[in-house]
Amino acid sequence: MSKIKFTAGRINGFACPENKQQVFLWDSESPGLALRVTPGSKSYVYQGKLNGKAIRITIGDVKTWSIKDAQAEARRLQTLIDAGHDPRQVKAEKIAHAEAAKETAKTDALRNSVTVQTAWDEYIRENRHAWSDHHIKDHAKASSAPGQPKKRGSGVTVQGVLFPLLQMRLSDINADVLLPWLSRESKTRATVTKNGYILFRAFWHWCAEHKTYKNVIDADALTKQVKKSVPKAGTKKTDLLHKGQLKDWFAAVRNLSNPIVSAYLQGLILTGARREELAGLKWDDIDFKLGAMWIKDKVEAEGRMIPLTPYLRSLIVQLPRRNQWVFSSPTAADGKLAEPRKGHIRALAAAGLEHVTVHGLRRTFASLAEWVEMPVGVVAQIMGHRPNATAERHYKSRPLELLAIWHGKYEAWILEQAGVEFAQAEQAHGLRVVK
Incomplete structure (x- = not known):
């Protein structure tokens, strides 16, 4: 050439x-x-x-x-x-080194600037579509700032249990930070601290898989020592009503001025449903002719069908149809019952009973069902528990009619213990308490 x-x-x-x-x-x-x-x-x-x-x-x-x-x-x-x-390989390595230096500089900048709050907000935005309203509220409460006017009553709110952590830089969170935080918070609110840690743990695992934050966080922050320091507080196994307390409890609950709350609380103890499940019951979810209710389930995506027992039916048919929700609320933003605890606390006080949580009514159903010898599988299917045994998981799906037999026995026994005389023929004429 x-x-x-x-x-x-x-x-x-x-x-x-x-x-x-x-x-x-x-x-x-x-x-x-x-x-x-x-x-x-x-x-x-x-x-x-x-x-x-x-x-x-x-x-x-x-x-x-x-x-x-x-x-x-x-x-x-x-x-x-x-x-x-090879000049081509040298060029490729030079480009790779430049990109690595760029990423390192970006990571260093994030380490010096990004706060836990910033990552937390992104975490919630990305995942809230898959969460229940109750779960979203748990995150908001745990991260809330102090000094906000209370929505109910006077005064201002205290800071959420996670609020101190959210104010720190993401790169500064490590075991040396989490250990004193757990010790400090658990002294005054052990259960809240435990629940807050569970939320934070899920958030930290999300950060560990995030394309940006994984290079900023201390992936080993949740050490064995941190896990051991999480308070073991939880709902006591005694958080339920006993057979001998049913009469006083029913009398007080049925005497509440709000018929929605009264019916809702009785519905919890009669169905064993989770509080959010029953609060989310719509009129379209009830088949009065078939005698069934469709409950939205956190275990099974499609939900579950359970019997509509006679006494519970009599309570529901008397409720006002304000909107789509069976347990409606004219003051709630979404139109359905949001906070039944105050009514329950008043009823417990009137009955002279020790505190029992709203969730404790679900536990009451599981406990008292044994008095009518209800099969464990039937209890699990009505309550929406995930089946444990292989036979339950793969072979036994009981028809509604069979569930209704056992569920009816349970309701009748509960009413007997509560001193509530009830017959289907009396539904239109009301009920009376047996003295």
Whole structure:
């Protein structure tokens, strides 16, 4: 191949014939340097041999590279080859190092700036579509700032259990921070601290898989020592009503001024449903003719159908139909009962009973069902518990009629213990308490 000295005039005047896709003009001053011309472009290239094989590398367009710079680059590439290096690999490594340095700088900037609150807010935005309203409220309460006016009553709120952590930089959270936080918070609110830690743990695992935050956090922050320091507080196994307390409890609950709360609380003890499940019951979920209710279930996505027992039916049919919700509330933002605890606390006080949580009524159902020898599988199916035994998981799906037999026995026994005389024929005429 012939070579000529590159000049601006020769570069500008060299063109690609119409019958060819590309042509080359070689420089006599710099070995391996050529001008490659195609019908649409002109660029400098370098061609040399590495380990006996020809390699060709594009240097750049003539519009951005001068002849002098192109010649210098050709000599640099030749020097690399003479040293046994592949210029293409050297370039790739240089780009990789530059990208790594860029990511390191970005990570360092995040370490110095991003707060736990920023990542927490992103975590909630990304996941709230898959959470229940109750779960979303738990996150809001745990992260709430202090000094906010209380929605109910006077005064201001205290800070959420996670609030101190959210004010810190994400990179500063480690075991040395979490251990004193757990110790401090658990002294005054052990259960709240435990629940807050569970929320934070899920958030931290999310950060560990996040494309950005995984390089910022201390992935080993949740050490064994931290886990051991989480308070073991929880709902006591005695958080339920006993057989001998039913009469006083029913009398007080049925005497509540709010019929919605009264029916709802009785519904919990008669169905064993979770509080959110029963509060979310819609009129369209009830088949009065069939005697069934469709309960939205956190275990089974499609929900579960349970019997609508006679006494519970009599309570429900008397409720006002304000909207789509069976247990409606004219003051709640979404129109359904949101906070039954105050009514329950008043009823417990009137009955002279020790405190029992609303969830304790679900536990009461599971406990008292044994008095009518209700099969464990029937109890689990009505309550929406995940089946444990292999036979329960794969073979036994009891029909509604069979559930209704056992559920009816349970309701009748509960009413007997509560001193509530009830017969289906009396539904339209009300009920009376047996003295």
